[in-house]
Amino acid sequence: MPIKYAKKISEKDNVATCVADISKGEIVTVKFDGAETQYTALSDIPFGHKIALQDIDKDGEVIKYGVSIGKASEAIPKGQWVHCHNCIDTYEVK
Amino acid sequence: MDFYGFPRPDGQVGARNFIALIPTTGCVNTVALQIEKLVDNTRAFCHTKGCLYPPGDTKRVTNTLINLANNPNVAGALLIGLGCEMVNFDEVMEGCKKSGKPIRGVQLHKLGGHLETVFEGAKLAAELVLEASKIRREKFGLDKLCFCTKCGSSDTTSGLSANLAVGEVCRLMTAAGGTFVQGEICDIMGGEYALKDLCVHKEDGDKIVGYVKDLYNRGLAVGADVRGDQVTTGNRDGGLTTLTEKAMGANAKGQECPIVGTIDYGNHVKCLGGRNIISTPGHGFENLTGGAAAGAQLILFTTGRGAPNGHPCIPAIKLCGNTKTVKNLSEHIDFAVDSIINEEETVAQAGERLFEFAIDVANGTLTKAEILKFTGMDILTYGPTL
Numbered sequence: 001m002p003i004k005y006a007k008k009i010s011e012k013d014n015v016a017t018c019v020a021d022i023s024k025g026e027i028v029t030v031k032f033d034g035a036e037t038q039y040t041a042l043s044d045i046p047f048g049h050k051i052a053l054q055d056i057d058k059d060g061e062v063i064k065y066g067v068s069i070g071k072a073s074e075a076i077p078k079g080q081w082v083h084c085h086n087c088i089d090t091y092e093v094k
Numbered sequence: 095m096d097f098y099g100f101p102r103p104d105g106q107v108g109a110r111n112f113i114a115l116i117p118t119t120g121c122v123n124t125v126a127l128q129i130e131k132l133v134d135n136t137r138a139f140c141h142t143k144g145c146l147y148p149p150g151d152t153k154r155v156t157n158t159l160i161n162l163a164n165n166p167n168v169a170g171a172l173l174i175g176l177g178c179e180m181v182n183f184d185e186v187m188e189g190c191k192k193s194g195k196p197i198r199g200v201q202l203h204k205l206g207g208h209l210e211t212v213f214e215g216a217k218l219a220a221e222l223v224l225e226a227s228k229i230r231r232e233k234f235g236l237d238k239l240c241f242c243t244k245c246g247s248s249d250t251t252s253g254l255s256a257n258l259a260v261g262e263v264c265r266l267m268t269a270a271g272g273t274f275v276q277g278e279i280c281d282i283m284g285g286e287y288a289l290k291d292l293c294v295h296k297e298d299g300d301k302i303v304g305y306v307k308d309l310y311n312r313g314l315a316v317g318a319d320v321r322g323d324q325v326t327t328g329n330r331d332g333g334l335t336t337l338t339e340k341a342m343g344a345n346a347k348g349q350e351c352p353i354v355g356t357i358d359y360g361n362h363v364k365c366l367g368g369r370n371i372i373s374t375p376g377h378g379f380e381n382l383t384g385g386a387a388a389g390a391q392l393i394l395f396t397t398g399r400g401a402p403n404g405h406p407c408i409p410a411i412k413l414c415g416n417t418k419t420v421k422n423l424s425e426h427i428d429f430a431v432d433s434i435i436n437e438e439e440t441v442a443q444a445g446e447r448l449f450e451f452a453i454d455v456a457n458g459t460l461t462k463a464e465i466l467k468f469t470g471m472d473i474l475t476y477g478p479t480l
Contacts, residue, residue: 005437007254009346017254017333019435031437048250048333062335065342066350067288070335082335089336091284093310093321094303 006039006051008032010066015050015082017064022051028079042079050082062087095270097239097456098231099166099391103194106166106365107238109391109456110409111229112137113222114171115215116159118186119144119179122202126174128212133219135226136172137406141383143473144179151475152180157360158473160189161387163197164362165407169226170196172219174211177203196222231458239456240273240365242385242393243347244410245281246378249398250332253343255415255434255444256396261349262445263394263452264369268351273365275357275388276348277374277381279305283324285341289371293353298371301356305373312476347396359474363388378403379472382410386471392455394448402426404463405471409455412462413448426468428461 006016006028016030022045030037030053037053045051050064056076061068070087080086099107115126115138126138139162143155159181163171171190175183183201190197198218202211243260245252264274282289286306290299313320325337334340354368363370374384378401385393386407395401395410400423404410413429414420420430429451433439439447455461463469 003437007435009254009258017250019254046333050333050335064339065288065346067285067338067342069339069342083333084330084335087335089325089338091321091337093283093307 003029006030008053009064012063012066014052014054014056014063016053017050018045018047021045021047039079041081042077043081045081052076052078052080052082054078095236095453096233097236097453098458099234099238099456100169100229101232101234102166104164106389107234107391108166108169109239109458110167111169111226112167113219113226114139114163114168114407115219116163116171116173117141117144118159118173118175118181118183121145121176121179122174122211125200125202125208125211125215129172129174129215129219132212132216133223135223136219139406139471141472143475144181146180146480147475147477148480151477154360154475155473156181156186156189158383158387159186161360161362161389162383162407163190163195164193165386165389167391167407168195169229170222171198172215172222173197173199174215175199175201177201196225198222235271236267237271237367238365239267240275240363240388240390241267241452242275242277242372242388242390242408243396244278244378244381244385244393245344245347245396246401246403247397247399249416250334251415251432251435252396252398253340253346255431255441256398256413257343257346258441259413259431259434259444259448260347260394260396261351262441263449264348264351266445266449268368271367273363273367274348274351274369275363275372275385275390276345276369277372277384278344278376279309279373280320280324280376281344282306282341282371283309283321284337285345288342289345289353292350295354298353298356302353302371305356305371347394357388359384360387365389375474379470380474382408383471383473392452394452397427400426402463402466402468404461404469406469407471409461410463411452411455425466426462
């Protein structure tokens with residue numbers, strides 16, 4: 001079985017983007033700064049979608065590229081798929 | 095690091111050395127296209143503008159035409175006018191001449207028709223081409239080089255590979271004294287506050303936020319909330335959750351490099367060094383023109399699914415992080431960075447390779463879009479078309 005990777009972009013990120021289709025229970029590997037970390041997927045996660053790298057509280061910030069890209073609309077456990085069902089857009093034009 | 099380019103009278107340095115055929119209105123594009131066929135080393139800058147727009151647009155088109163001629167890749171220019179267009183031919187001529195480069199002009203009404211204009215124009219262009227051919231490449235520092243960026247036909251891989259590699263080039267380029275220009279206000283939307291935080295001067299931060307607000311308001315004026323249109327169903331299916339996430343994937347083209355300036359569309363940056371934000375739209379034809387008018391010698395064009403278009407004024411390096419596209423569209427893709435997605439190379443390694451390749455292109459290596467003459471351009475207007 002080839003290793004299934006997810007890409008973490010920035011040090012502060014609490015999500016990574018899967019670059020393979022992941023099935024529930026599969027191991028996802030994240031390479032960052034020379035170190036490899038393994039996560040167990042808590043649900044199916046399609047190619048291009050995000051996996052939580054740590055537990056995120058309800059209303060907690062979802063961090064990618066080192067910045068908040070939205071808020072958790074429910075508690076998101078580590079290994080969970082992160083998308084529109086549990087992360088909301090808080091952007092407004094000011 | 096150095097590069098070899100064509101010196102210009104105003105101190106700029108070209109990565110290419112051709113004669114631009116510039117219509118002051120789209121009505122005389124045919125003249126430009128016919129001269130391009132007759133005279134070697136000329137490039138027609140065809141566009142659809144020049145007439146029947148509000149004054150702000152006429153001003154923007156005028157500025158853009160002048161600064162396209164000011165682009166250092168242009169050795170000299172032939173302006174082609176009709177004689178009744180809203181863009182003032184003499185004003186464009188005067189503006190172009192400030193570059194110190196040879197500029198000539200023909201006008202169809204004055205010359206009595208298309209055939210005579212082609213004949214006169216071709217003769218003038220031939221003289222300009224001969225003079226341009228005497229200019230030799232010389233060695234210059236990267237402080238004379240400016241890259242602009244664009245992403246088109248993007249997919250999930252763009253924000254995870256190609257844009258990150260471009261971000262690495264931005265870091266290397268600006269550290270070496272070079273200039274880097276990032277635009278696409280629609281893609282910045284959602285990430286403008288992150289960019290504001292990177293601004294060295296507060297007024298630039300306010301201006302970037304203003305560019306986004308202006309775009310948002312122009313959308314509202316025609317009954318559209320462009321925020322909603324920006325994250326498409328395809329984006330969502332592909333895994334993008336929020337507008338800020340999409341914007342940050344686009345902003346990755348500049349990493350966290352400090353922003354030292356802002357450029358209004360059509361204006362010229364003149365290699366001031368550092369990372370700059372320009373108010374170009376996402377749409378490719380107008381976008382690349384904005385980068386060329388700003389004075390960039392080449393463009394780093396990231397694509398996921400494969401955007402083939404280049405620009406008559408500046409070489410467009412197509413870089414791609416999608417293995418499938420790299421294989422299927424090899425005749426359009428200049429540089430592959432799917433190695434990042436496939437964990438075969440780090441972003442830093444791919445970025446360094448790309449940086450060297452971009453310098454090669456500045457030195458004269460041709461891009462696929464240039465070889466295939468896959469070109470096109472237009473100039474941004476806000477409208478309405480009257």
